[in-house]
Amino acid sequence: MLRMPRVTVPLGPSGHRSGVERLLSSYRNIPADAPVRLAKKTSNLFRARAAIAAPGLDVSGLGGVISVDPKARTADVSGMCTYEDLVDATLPHGLAPLVVPQLKTITLGGAVTGLGIESTSFRNGLPHESVLEMDILTGSGEIVTVTPHGEHADLFRGFPNSYGSLGYATRLRIELEPVKRFVALRHLRFDSLGDMQAALDRITAERVHAGIAVDYIDGVVFSADESYLTLGTGTDEPGPVSDYTGAEIYYRSIRHASVNHPKTDRLTIRDYLWRWDTDWFWCSRAFGAQNPTVRRIWPKKLLRSSFYWKLIALDHKYSVADRIEARKGNPPRERVVQDVEVPIERTEEFLRWFLAEIPIEPIWLCPLRLRESSASLDAQRPWPLYPLEPKRTYVNVGFWSSVPAVPGEIEGAANRLIEHKVAELDGHKSLYSDSYYTRDEFERLYYSGGEYTALKQKYDPRSRLLDLFSKAVQRK
DSSP states (O other): OOOOOOOOOOOHHHHHHHHHHHHHHHHHTSOTTSOOOBOOSOOSOOSOOOOOOSOOBOOTTOOSEEEEETTTTEEEEETTOBHHHHHHHHGGGTEEESOOOSSTTOBHHHHHHHOOOOTTHHHHOOGGGGEEEEEEEOTTSOEEEEOTTSTTHHHHHHOTTOTTSSOEEEEEEEEEEEOOSEEEEEEEEESOHHHHHHHHHHHHHHOEETTEEOSEEEEEEEETTEEEEEEEEEEOOOOOOOOOSSSSOHHHHTOOSOSSSOEEEEEEHHHHHTTTTTTTTTGGGGGTTTSHHHHHHSOGGGOSHHHHHHHHHHHHHHTHHHHHHHHTTOOOEEEEEEEEEEEGGGHHHHHHHHHHHSOOOOEEEEEEOOOGGGGGTOSSOSSTTSOOOTTOOEEEEEEEEEEEOOTTSOTTHHHHHHHHHHHHTTOEEOSSSOOOOOHHHHHHHHSGGGHHHHHHHHHOTTOOSOOHHHHHSOOO
């Protein structure tokens, strides 16, 4: 059964302007000596945020699609538009964003200022690379339009990975690409991490496997002896499709016994884009949602990442998990929720180290390369705050769980080990979760030789917005 996209009504230019006016009015109501922040109760960030008593920016009118231009293959969207709403507006035209991050409630503005990734990133890069122009509210209260080569090209290039410390996107114009109605999947099993890395490198470069084009690719590691690459190919050929929005669980469907014979599957394009959202990859198991008995009575509409976020918020507020561990006589657990990028040739090395040192599985893999168009911005550093090298393949490694805290060890011990290992392997760490760098370490890794500081002084001269270090690094 094909599930049709929800009907979404575009905001239109007038609706968007109304939302912008509401935003600007709220900015003027923030005291001049108070930091500027979003008045937003929900978030896809895992790091702690300091409580601020002052009122925040009203972004309630900036949550939709403004317009879709099927002929130009572009969409104008408000900064707080979720990818779920955007996809439902573009799929009826046979189009989709070039990169659709895995969770439905990630916003366009959030993915661009904070990075995002998915199985098209080996050919389409990261979400900010398909942005054509943006309107950004800077710390000074001015909305500027930024483009790759215009007056504010420096802000266009410096905005990705700035996490709202340089401003907030109010409007983004992005490229779209044609998509087919279905995605045919091949799950390839490997019993060697080295073989898996070699295959991932080759397929990412050639974009074909066994004579069939590869449009999408990601992977899952269950152990050093069991890993999978999932290859997706768009198709309009009709036929049966699987459903992982109810009783069946997608990540379990990947596993099979044979190394020499791939397992195949088919999904609608919409279900493929959101294949990880139903169970928040595999993290829904922490809430018991994968227990067959619980699953039968769990409302289907609550099998989604946005609901799991609410459960996480309750846990943070009342320390539920730590209280349960204490009753068992166990110490609190350290949260290890991270995405890191390492060069593809160091992937096996990182995975072997991680599996030996950090007791977390499964692990998600997603290859990425900067788009060719990024090279036109700057041949060496097209995106200075997240300086991936052009024409080099990286692998995003995602792991989301917790480990037992060892009494007497420094806070964040496991996370600190990961940070040091990633730096040793010439990699990068995303900043949506807990970080433990010193200021000197952080500025060396993320301030791009002073370029961030110059942007901060230019676009937020009164420091109304928290700086990147203050936002990203764990604070007491």
